[in-house]
Amino acid sequence: MGVMPRTQTTETTRPIKHLNKRVLTNWLSFFVFSGPALIVFAIFMLYPLANMFHVSTLDWEGLIKPSVNIGLANYEKLFTHDRHFSTALLNTAIQIAIALPGTIFPAFILGFFLSLRWPGYRILRTVYFSPVMLAAPGVSMLFLGLYLPDGIINFLLRQFGLESLTHVWLADVNTSLLAVTAVEIWAGIGFYTVLFFGVLSNIPREIYEAALMEGANLWEILWKIVFPMTLDFFGVVLMLHYMWLLLGAAQNVLLLTQGGPGDSSLTLGFYLYKQAFQIRDLGYSQAIGVFIFFVGLAGMLVIRLATHRKY
Amino acid sequence: MSRQEAFSTSRRGVPRFVIGGYVIAAIYALAILIPFYFVFISGFKDNPEIFGSMPLALPSQLNFDKFALAFERADMLNAMWSSLRLVVGAELLTLVLSYPAAYAIARIPIWVARWIELLFAMGLLVPIFALILPVFLLSVQLNMLYDPTYLVIFYAASRLSLSIVLLASNMRDIPIELEEAAMIDGANRLRIIYHIILPLTRSGMVTIIILNFIHFWNEYLFALILLPSDERTLQLALPLLRSERLIDYGLVAAGVVITVIPLYILFITFQERIVTGMLSGSVKS
Incomplete structure (x- = not known):
């Protein structure tokens, strides 16, 4: 300066x-x-954050009921007695394992493709950004029409003679989690594609030219040159989406399956919501929240370590 | 800046990628277009027609009944008005709070500024959804339970980090010589902001406004928790069209279409800006 x-x-x-x-x-x-x-920041963001930790140490079952400090008892229950929690943990792990790479890698490839500005890229970009125009309720209602027993997905399966593959996607214990995860992937790829498109557009074309002259093809260029170059940004995107999947994805669970049937599509984020606003065990829900907070922090650290480079 | 021309397709090593690329691109494009198309045409149909033998066929008639019913059942006009009021209020508050703060961070040379900037940057890492209950509890503590004003303030608070970081970086790009010259001429900070900073950060401000607009307009969970049932936003109104027993999918579809149109118009108009805006926000943070 x-x-x-x-x-x-x-x-x-x-x-x-x-x-x-x-x-x-x-x-x-x-x-x-x-x-x-x-x-405003301190009162409406920092204070609630701190309060989350405080409330997690309380036995508090409803706003009008009194609260009692019980130390770490909520955590003890969470980690030792709670079957729902272990199911939610597993489900969330599966969801993230599928959705995180399943969203970000295709978005990276498509973003690169768009950045080459071949004919039709503008239309494609608009199309890809469309899911962003739909918020959670819109996306969920849209997918209802796809997932209903007579919906589009089963219809297409029948058209191609794959009747045996049809399911009651949202109400089948085996497919409910996948169904919700697919919604996240569908909605997510578009946004990140446009994001990568922006970043990758700034790479000097001379680099591609030089590599082509040495006999590389575009696919190799993408992974051996472009990817390492933008690894830092890639990591940031991974972190952002990781946090979204941990927590924000609960909205689609709320709107489509409510965690069911049974606990088959119960995720950590939704479990937090359920405990807080349906079961109303406030203290317990915040223990889940604190847990998610640390899982989030740990995950972001891992991603950052794997992708951040100091020159 | 970004290259404006298409990358050559005839060089060695490119054609296979061209084909493969277009195939993948087309697959995902169809994955988006087919559902959107389906939802759009279903708004004109009744359930039997939607789930009959040809769900992807164009509607037999342009029946706007479902759309009218959607407006009525979910009270969409009022919902849109509620959304608009909330969003405009949140936008104004966000700007009023973040703009001066961004200036302070970008241009006032005291050591605390770096720490405050770090504080707001850390705010970007806070998982907002995890705070859903504490935020609710706070509204009770502040005696503002189900008061829309609380939601407006919270919305602004949740976007402060991003807005401040973006605006501050935008301001830093302004050549410092302009301000120094003005200071030598005796101008105080307020005049400098008004005459120099404000005009030159117009672009950054518009970006923030658009990004925040999309965010606030689409927000669901916090509105669900913090608003009373007679003050629904458009997003909250939509699920009302779905009943527990028999889902009138035509009605639901019509509702989805109605919800999407305002943002679509906004996006088509501001496409380039939105993309650059998303970009600078992520790269800078």
Whole structure:
């Protein structure tokens, strides 16, 4: 920054009285300008975050009921007695294992494809961004029509003579989790494709030219040159989507299966919601929340370590 | 900046990728278009026609009954109005809070600024959905349970991190000489902001406005928890069209179409800006 030396030079040549006033004004201005944002941020984001930890130590079963501090008892119950929790944990692990690479890698490939700006890329980009226009309720309602016993998916299967593959997707214990996961993938690829399109568009074409001249084909260029080059950004995207899958994906579970049938599509995120707003064991739900928080942190750390490069 | 021309397709090593690429691209495009098409035409049909032998056929008649019914059943006009009020309120509040803060971080040379900036940047990592219950509890503590104003404030709070980081980086791109010249001429910070910063950050502001608009308009879970049942947003109204027993899919489909149109119009108009906006937000953070 070229600013610092300049102002300091001017300041030291002025009388001390002005130096204090300048610095004081800076501090005052800073907090006048950023104060409101800081206050709102602290009250509406930081305080709830801290409160999550606090409430997780309580036995609190409904707003009008009193709460009792029970230390780590909620966590004990969570890790030792709760069958739902272990199922949710497994389901979430499966969902993330499928959806994270299943969304980000195709998006990367498609984004690269679009960045080459071949005919039709603009239309494709618009089409791919369409799911973003639909929020969770819209996407879920749309998929209802696909997943119903007489819906489009089963219809197409029958058309191709695959009657035996038809299922009652949302109500079948074996397919409910996959059905919800497919919705996440469908909705997610579009957004990240457009994102990668933007980033990859900035890569100088000379690099591709040079590689082509050495006999590489575009697929090799994508994975041996482009991918390492953008690994950092790729990691950021992975982290973002990882957090979304851990928590935000609960919305689709809420709208499509409510975790059912049984616990077959119960995910950690939805389990948190269920405990908080349906079963109303507030303290317990926050223990789940704290757990998810740390799983999130750990996951992000792993991703970051694997992808971040300091030059 | 991004290349504007198409990358050559005739060089060695490219053609196979061209074919493969278009195939994959087409598959996903169809995976999006077919459902959208299906939903769109189903809005004109009754259940028997939708789930009959030819669900993908064009509707036999352009019957707008379902659309009208959707508006009525889910009270969509009021829902749209609710959404609009909430979104506009949240947008204004976000801007009013984040703009000065971004300026303070970008341009006021005190050591605290770096730490505050770090604080907001860390805010980007906070899993907002995990806070759903504490945020609800806070509304009770503040005596604002089911008060839409609370949701407006929370929405703004949740976007402060992103907005501030984007705006601050936008402001840093303004040549410092402009401000220094103005300072030498005796202008105070407010005048500098008004005459220099404001005009030059117009682009960044529009980006923030659009990104936040999409986010607020589509927001579901927090609106679900924090709003009373007579103050539904468009997203909350949509699931009302689905009844437990018999799902009138034509009705649901019509509702989905109605929900999508406002944002679609917005996107078509601002396509380029939205893409660049998403980009600068992610790269900078």
